[in-house]
Amino acid sequence: MKINIYIEGGGEGKDLHIALRRAxxxxxxxxxxxxxxxxxxxxxxxxxxxxxFCTALSQASPxxxxxxxxxxEDPVTPGLPPWHHxxxxxxxxxPDQATNDHVHLMTQCMETWFLADPxxxxxxxxxxxxxxxxxxxxxxxxxxxxxxxxxxxxxxxTTKTKGRYHKGRHSFDILERIDPTLVQTLSPWACRxxxxxxxxxxxxxxxxxxxxxxR
Numbered sequence: 157m158k159i160n161i162y163i164e165g166g167g168e169g170k171d172l173h174i175a176l177r178r179a180x181x182x183x184x185x186x187x188x189x190x191x192x193x194x195x196x197x198x199x200x201x202x203x204x205x206x207x208x209f210c211t212a213l214s215q216a217s218p219x220x221x222x223x224x225x226x227x228x229e230d231p232v233t234p235g236l237p238p239w240h241h242x243x244x245x246x247x248x249x250x251p252d253q254a255t256n257d258h259v260h261l262m263t264q265c266m267e268t269w270f271l272a273d274p275x276x277x278x279x280x281x282x283x284x285x286x287x288x289x290x291x292x293x294x295x296x297x298x299x300x301x302x303x304x305x306x307x308x309x310x311x312x313x314t315t316k317t318k319g320r321y322h323k324g325r326h327s328f329d330i331l332e333r334i335d336p337t338l339v340q341t342l343s344p345w346a347c348r349x350x351x352x353x354x355x356x357x358x359x360x361x362x363x364x365x366x367x368x369x370x371r
Contacts, residue, residue, distance in 0.1 A: 161194050161225055164201060164204070165266070175328040183331055194223070206226075209222055209251070213251055214253070223258055229245060229264060230245055231264065234368070237370045242259070261349075265304065267305065268299065270331075270334060271290060272296060272334065273335050281317075282315050345368060347363060
């Protein structure tokens with residue numbers, strides 16, 4: 157099965173487009189997808205990502221499976237399927253032919269994944285990095301986007317070579333370096349994403365990590 161993933165974000169310009177694709181490819185290789193990588197598309201805004209996904213879904217052959225990957229932006233109510241969350245938050249209707257396997261959430265944003273691997277953050281930044289500024293709680297998906305950004309800024313503001321965390325310039329470099337095993341252990345929605353990606357590419361998954369359960 158050919159997997160195409162439509163992702164919100166990526167910033168402006170060709171360089172950031174290349175950086176996003178490279179970062180996700182390296183993340184997927186570390187997650188065990190070497191030799192069977194999905195194709196990643198940077199779409200800009202979340203509405204643009206939905207539009208591109210819907211177009212791909214309407215044109216997909218039986219051997220293609222498009223996926224939509226967007227920030228949840230807000231907490232996801234336990235037991236609520238992803239399309240229902242996006243309907244409540246963004247007013248999106250479920251596209252024709254779409255199932256819950258097609259849509260995936262970075263809860264509550266991509267930076268949530270970074271908190272699962274503080275050692276990777278420390279290695280990326282210089283000795284001015286303050287790991288104590290990062291949240292200590294394990295339920296990282298409960299942290300708001302505002303809280304996460306404040307913590308990342310506090311942890312990095314005195315680093316000497318890279319400076320304060322910058323979404324785009326730093327985010328994709330960090331994504332390349334974090335451990336997917338740690339991410340899927342602490343982020344049930346990331347676990348679900350990687351498990352379904354496994355199943356669509358290879359037909360099965362042996363990932364033993366927590367996942368959200370829908371009513």
